[in-house]
Amino acid sequence: MIGCPENALYANIIIDISHEKVDRPFQYLVPQELRDKVSVGSCVEVPFGKGNTLRKGFVIELTDKAEYDRDRIKAIAAIALDINPAQEMSIRLAAWIRQHYGSTMIAALKTVLPANKKQKALQYKYISLKMPVREATEYYYECIRKKYYARERLLKELLEDPEERIQYEIVTGKLNVASQTIKAMSDKGIINIETESVYRNPVSIKKDEDSDKKLSIEQQAIVDTVISDYDEGKRDVYLIHGITGSGKTEVYISIIKEIIKKKKQAIVLIPEIALTYQTLKRFYRHFGDRVSVMNSTLSVSEKYDQMQRAKNGEIDVIIGPRSALFTPFPNIGVIIMDEEHETSYKSETMPKYHAREVAIALAKMVPEGASVVLGSATPSLESYYKAQTGEYQLFKLNRRLTGGTLPNVEVVDLRDELKSGNRSIFSRSLQEKIEDRLQKHEQIMLFINRRGLAGFVSCRSCGYVFKCPHCDVPLSEHRGGKLVCHYCGYEQSVTKICPKCGSKYVSAFRAGTEQIENEVYKLFPQAKVLRMDADTTKTKHSYEEILSAFANMQADVLVGTQMIVKGHDFPNVTLVGILAADMSLYASDYRAGERTFQLLTQAAGRAGRGEKEGSVIIQTYQPEHYSIQTAAKQDYIAFYNEEIAYRKLLMYPPMAHMMAIQIWARSEDNGIAFANYLRALIERMKVKDAVVIGPAAAAISRIKDEYRMAIYIKMKDYEGLIGIREKIDLWLEKMTNDGRMTGLTVQFDFDPVNGF
Numbered sequence: 001m002i003g004c005p006e007n008a009l010y011a012n013i014i015i016d017i018s019h020e021k022v023d024r025p026f027q028y029l030v031p032q033e034l035r036d037k038v039s040v041g042s043c044v045e046v047p048f049g050k051g052n053t054l055r056k057g058f059v060i061e062l063t064d065k066a067e068y069d070r071d072r073i074k075a076i077a078a079i080a081l082d083i084n085p086a087q088e089m090s091i092r093l094a095a096w097i098r099q100h101y102g103s104t105m106i107a108a109l110k111t112v113l114p115a116n117k118k119q120k121a122l123q124y125k126y127i128s129l130k131m132p133v134r135e136a137t138e139y140y141y142e143c144i145r146k147k148y149y150a151r152e153r154l155l156k157e158l159l160e161d162p163e164e165r166i167q168y169e170i171v172t173g174k175l176n177v178a179s180q181t182i183k184a185m186s187d188k189g190i191i192n193i194e195t196e197s198v199y200r201n202p203v204s205i206k207k208d209e210d211s212d213k214k215l216s217i218e219q220q221a222i223v224d225t226v227i228s229d230y231d232e233g234k235r236d237v238y239l240i241h242g243i244t245g246s247g248k249t250e251v252y253i254s255i256i257k258e259i260i261k262k263k264k265q266a267i268v269l270i271p272e273i274a275l276t277y278q279t280l281k282r283f284y285r286h287f288g289d290r291v292s293v294m295n296s297t298l299s300v301s302e303k304y305d306q307m308q309r310a311k312n313g314e315i316d317v318i319i320g321p322r323s324a325l326f327t328p329f330p331n332i333g334v335i336i337m338d339e340e341h342e343t344s345y346k347s348e349t350m351p352k353y354h355a356r357e358v359a360i361a362l363a364k365m366v367p368e369g370a371s372v373v374l375g376s377a378t379p380s381l382e383s384y385y386k387a388q389t390g391e392y393q394l395f396k397l398n399r400r401l402t403g404g405t406l407p408n409v410e411v412v413d414l415r416d417e418l419k420s421g422n423r424s425i426f427s428r429s430l431q432e433k434i435e436d437r438l439q440k441h442e443q444i445m446l447f448i449n450r451r452g453l454a455g456f457v458s459c460r461s462c463g464y465v466f467k468c469p470h471c472d473v474p475l476s477e478h479r480g481g482k483l484v485c486h487y488c489g490y491e492q493s494v495t496k497i498c499p500k501c502g503s504k505y506v507s508a509f510r511a512g513t514e515q516i517e518n519e520v521y522k523l524f525p526q527a528k529v530l531r532m533d534a535d536t537t538k539t540k541h542s543y544e545e546i547l548s549a550f551a552n553m554q555a556d557v558l559v560g561t562q563m564i565v566k567g568h569d570f571p572n573v574t575l576v577g578i579l580a581a582d583m584s585l586y587a588s589d590y591r592a593g594e595r596t597f598q599l600l601t602q603a604a605g606r607a608g609r610g611e612k613e614g615s616v617i618i619q620t621y622q623p624e625h626y627s628i629q630t631a632a633k634q635d636y637i638a639f640y641n642e643e644i645a646y647r648k649l650l651m652y653p654p655m656a657h658m659m660a661i662q663i664w665a666r667s668e669d670n671g672i673a674f675a676n677y678l679r680a681l682i683e684r685m686k687v688k689d690a691v692v693i694g695p696a697a698a699a700i701s702r703i704k705d706e707y708r709m710a711i712y713i714k715m716k717d718y719e720g721l722i723g724i725r726e727k728i729d730l731w732l733e734k735m736t737n738d739g740r741m742t743g744l745t746v747q748f749d750f751d752p753v754n755g756f
Helices: 085-101 105-112 133-144 149-160 169-170 179-187 216-231 248-261 274-292 300-311 320-325 355-365 381-388 414-419 428-439 513-523 542-551 592-604 628-631 637-648 669-686 718-737
Strands: 010-015 026-029 041-049 053-063 120-129 191-198 237-242 265-269 291-292 317-320 332-339 370-375 393-397 410-414 441-449 455-461 476-478 482-484 490-494 504-506 529-532 557-560 571-576 613-621 657-665 691-703 708-713 746-750
Touching: 010 041, 010 455, 026 085, 053 085, 085 105, 085 355, 085 746, 105 393, 120 149, 120 169, 149 179, 179 191, 179 410, 216 237, 216 248, 216 332, 216 370, 216 393, 216 482, 237 248, 237 381, 248 265, 248 274, 248 332, 248 370, 265 320, 265 355, 274 291, 274 317, 291 300, 317 320, 320 355, 332 355, 332 557, 355 370, 355 592, 381 637, 410 414, 410 428, 410 628, 414 476, 414 613, 428 441, 428 513, 428 571, 428 613, 513 529, 571 592, 592 613, 592 628, 592 637, 613 628, 628 637, 657 669, 657 718, 669 691, 669 708, 669 746, 708 718, 718 746
Parallel strands: 237 370, 237 393, 265 317, 265 332, 291 317, 332 370, 410 613, 441 557, 441 571, 529 557, 571 613
Antiparallel strands: 010 026, 010 053, 041 053, 120 191, 455 504, 476 482, 482 490, 657 708, 657 746, 691 708
């Protein structure tokens, strides 16, 4: 213990990183001689515990405030020399996330640090012959004479090939030899029992010998540019704008091959778990068991083993959704982000980070730097804007690898269908084309972005909608006569009488995947149908099973939600039907037009990916909307020009940045009073060029009896928003210490991609 000077600098340090211990930092004095060497992320040695044993720790914060009696604070002993670069990078990345997205350092650390709780190793036992063959043969005949049948069976098997080992489970199972007998034979020196620890490998794909596809001139140019830049020490962000089926994945694979030759590793981010199997299969053909996967379907033990394999340099490529970004690779060379426009790359829990921005930050923290490659047929406006302004390098792939063309797209006005008396889910044109494809034994995909058997249940007489008493959302009808809330799980029985007007005209708006599936069977009883949505993909391997069955021609029609239209490649699909195409336009979200364009373009891109010509039917009540018109023409540039003008006019990202201050309150009155007080506080800051909107009730104003409201601040300067957030944080900390935050919760969301 030493006394601390008045102008002392303190470091809050996490000791021995693991999830169990990332809940309490310890404070140490930074000695004067180490002030220029210690920064957030530094690995240091500190005296710990009563015996002052030197332990390694990581600095997560530097401050001039002592949290304890200054005379009791110990000093950092030294900068650690044998540091783990991956862990040090993780700490620095957590600090960056905390700064840019607003959260506690502990929450940021738990996001970036992999599951470090040590898991019991998976072990295999083997039995082999220890005794010389001649002696073992003599003992074998002795067993026959003495009727030691179990020993006789085991020795007979071992003597057939004395050099081979037999799995322990086969001996106890198929040979029916008891473990006591095996131990007795081992104790006598007749056999060896060997135990081997192995990593759990979630990849169960057989390696195929797949000859490299020759890249097109355009594809090769992208690879050459990225690699030559890398060789010259230039680490850039690249955006590949490639139409559906243009071969972006082949470009990724070629880049990774070159990066691996340089003894570096690659992270491949994909937006949905549903894509993992298909993507992994393609990568596995090229990289074998040097590639692995990380996603939420893995067990804790499987995740732990993949992290260990990455740390030990036993894999070169990791594939998965945004959490795969935090794989502890020591030498990252490239981070690839496929379908970069997807909203699932944005975390909806604190810290609310965006994987694209974190990937770019991480690439800069890698000791030798890493390149970042973004790819999409429908890039986010943020990325395309940065490519237009020169912040990213832009590449275009404008033709399909198969030599085929983009599908023919027909937009059907559902208002005209109703006028003509067609009340079916399917327009007349779509029905005719489904019949045609079934006769030709070609496959069909039917897409709708709705879930469940039905949407809301309402009274057709007075308009009353059945809502959850705890959440401000309509209840949905499910099988078994139940109305269910998809937010809190509340259930009630279906009633046939309207509680408001007494009418008997109560029914559901049926526009779910189950209803579509039933309608297909009704109109086309000969069709074999698979359904893929949140309800049919709950089990661990359900994604792979459904996709494999469809790929193997075990079904004619695949009905599903958004997960069926993202990245899948089925050469025999020649018809895609998009039902209720404009449904996403009804969302109270400034990104509704962009979302609709992306969904429709991605869905249309599933048709005609093989040699056969493809067709797409878009069914809509708003055929004149620019999102639908440009999607039908697959004209991204026309859509971008229209949408960016709208964003500029209203100061929405990417033309400005936006921070959502999200407020939860147990009492509605307290929540409103708090939100108004917070608005007044922001106005008193008098930040130049800040536009403040609200407070207003959230799109879903109540969930689980908590009232939700939001304040939005728009500014061109991102750092300005961070400054506002930091001031609010200090104010909230004071209110919490004074006990005035009871029943209130505040979170920050920068450039939100989902409505609140």
